[in-house]
Amino acid sequence: MKANLCLKENKRGNDYVVSDIHGEYDKLMHKLITVGFDFDRDRLLSCGDGCDRGPKSREVIELLDESWFFSTLGNHEMMCIDAYKYRWASHDFVQNGGLWFYDLMPHEQDRVIERLLGLPLTIQVEVNGAKNLLIHACVPGHVGMSAYLNENTKMQDVPTEYISNAVWTRIFLTSYGKSDWVGLTKHVHGFNKVFVGHTPVDKMPVMSDNYINMDTGVVFHPEREFVFYNIHKGCFV
Numbered sequence: 001m002k003a004n005l006c007l008k009e010n011k012r013g014n015d016y017v018v019s020d021i022h023g024e025y026d027k028l029m030h031k032l033i034t035v036g037f038d039f040d041r042d043r044l045l046s047c048g049d050g051c052d053r054g055p056k057s058r059e060v061i062e063l064l065d066e067s068w069f070f071s072t073l074g075n076h077e078m079m080c081i082d083a084y085k086y087r088w089a090s091h092d093f094v095q096n097g098g099l100w101f102y103d104l105m106p107h108e109q110d111r112v113i114e115r116l117l118g119l120p121l122t123i124q125v126e127v128n129g130a131k132n133l134l135i136h137a138c139v140p141g142h143v144g145m146s147a148y149l150n151e152n153t154k155m156q157d158v159p160t161e162y163i164s165n166a167v168w169t170r171i172f173l174t175s176y177g178k179s180d181w182v183g184l185t186k187h188v189h190g191f192n193k194v195f196v197g198h199t200p201v202d203k204m205p206v207m208s209d210n211y212i213n214m215d216t217g218v219v220f221h222p223e224r225e226f227v228f229y230n231i232h233k234g235c236f237v
C-alpha cells in the first residue's frame with residue numbers, strides 16, 4: 001500500500017478540499033450542490049475523519065468508491081481499523097463515536113475495513129504549477145519528513161511513530177473559552193499549501209505558516225455548513 005497518493009493535475013475541473021466530515025453525509029451533499037460541484041470534472045479531497053459522531057458514517061466511507069472523492073487516513077479511520085483488528089481497541093473507538101460500525105453486518109464491516117486500509121497518509125496534488133499536501137493532523141517535524149513523502153514510499157516503510165504523529169498531533173489549539181486559537185505550526189517547505197483537519201477551531205478555516213486547518217467542527221454544530229477550499233481558484237467557498 002502506498003503511503004502517498006500523488007494525483008495528476010486536474011486540468012478539466014476544480015479540486016476542492018474538505019476535512020472532518022464525520023458522518024455528515026447530508027450536509028456534505030448539500031454543500032456539493034451549493035458550490036455547483038461537477039461530478040464528472042471536479043474532485044473532492046478530504047483530510048480524513050470521514051466517519052464517527054455524525055449520522056451517516058458508512059455512507060461517507062462508501063464515497064471512496066466514487067471517482068471524484070479521495071481521502072487521507074484520519075485518526076478515526078485508524079481507530080476503526082484497530083477496533084476491527086483488536087478487541088481491546090473497541091472501547092476507545094465506541095467512546096469516540098464508532099458505535100455505527102457495530103450496527104453493520106460482518107461482511108459490511110469487512111468492506112468498510114477494506115476501503116480504510118487503502119487510505120494514504122498524504123494526498124499530494126499539483127495545481128497551476130504549485131504542489132499541495134493533504135495530511136490529517138500535521139507533518140511530523142522531528143523526523144526527516146521528506147524521507148516519507150515520496151510517491152514510492154510504502155505504508156509499511158513509514159515508522160509507526162510518524163503515522164501516529166501525522167494523524168493525532170494537535171498543532172492548532174483553541175485557547176480556553178475563546179474562539180481564537182494558538183498555532184504551533186512550522187512552515188512545511190516544498191509545498192504551497194498544507195491542508196489539515198483534526199482540531200475544530202472556528203467556523204471558518206484558519207491559516208498559520210503555509211498550513212490551512214479545514215476542520216470547522218461541523219459535526220459539533222448543527223447550524224454549521226462545510227467550508228471547502230477551491231485549490232484552483234485559491235479561495236474558500
Ligand SMILES: [Mn+2]
Nearest residue numbers: 049074075198
Ligand atoms: Mn481527527
